[in-house]
C-alpha cells in the first residue's frame with residue numbers, strides 16, 4: 326500500500342476525532358498513526374482542542390432548557406390569567422354592566438296617582454336600576470321648573486344573585502315611586518341618559534342634558 330501523505334492524514338484528523346469517518350478511512354488513519362510520530366503528536370493536540378467534555382457542554386443545554394421551561398411556565402400562567410380576566414369581564418358584562426335603556430314611548434309612563442304620588446311605570450321585561458335626580462330648579466323657556474331627570478338601565482342577562490343584592494329591584498314590581506316630598510315638588514320629568522360624575526367634572530352640564538332630554542311628564 327502506498328504511503329499516505331501526512332498532510333492528507335492531518336486533513337482528515339478532525340473528522341476522525343469526531344468519529345464521522347468511514348471504517349476504511351478510520352483503519353487507514355489508525356495504521357498511519359501507529360508508525361507516524363508526527364501525526365500522533367498532531368492527533369494528540371487536536372484531540373485536546375476539539376474534544377469538549379460532556380460535563381462542560383451539559384450546563385449550557387440545561388440552562389437553555391431551564392430558560393425554556395421558565396418561559397413556558399410564565400406563558401401558561403399568563404394565558405390562564407388572561408382567560409380568567411376575559412371570563413370575569415364577560416361575566417361582569419353580562420350580569421353587572423348596566424346600559425341605559427333608550428327611551429321609548431311604550432316602555433315608560435309617568436303618572437300622578439290619586440294620593441299625589443308620582444309613579445314611574447316601566448313596561449319592559451326587567452330593568453337593573455332606576456336613576457333619577459332630586460327635583461331641581463331649571464329655567465326652561467324663561468320659566469323656573471323643578472325638574473327630575475330619569476333613566477333606566479338594564480343588564481344583558483339577569484343575574485341570579487342580583488335579586489339578592491338589590492332588594493329594590495323586584496321583577497314583578499316595575500314601578501318607581503317618588504318620595505312624597507319629592508312628588509310634590511316635581512313640575513316635569515325628563516328621560517335622558519346623564520352621568521353626574523361627568524357633570525361634576527364639567528365634561529357635561531345640566532343645560533346640555535336638558536337639550537337631549539325627552540319630556541315625559543308635566544304637571
Ligand SMILES: [Zn+2]
Pocket residue numbers: 330331334357361362363364
Ligand atoms: Zn504522518
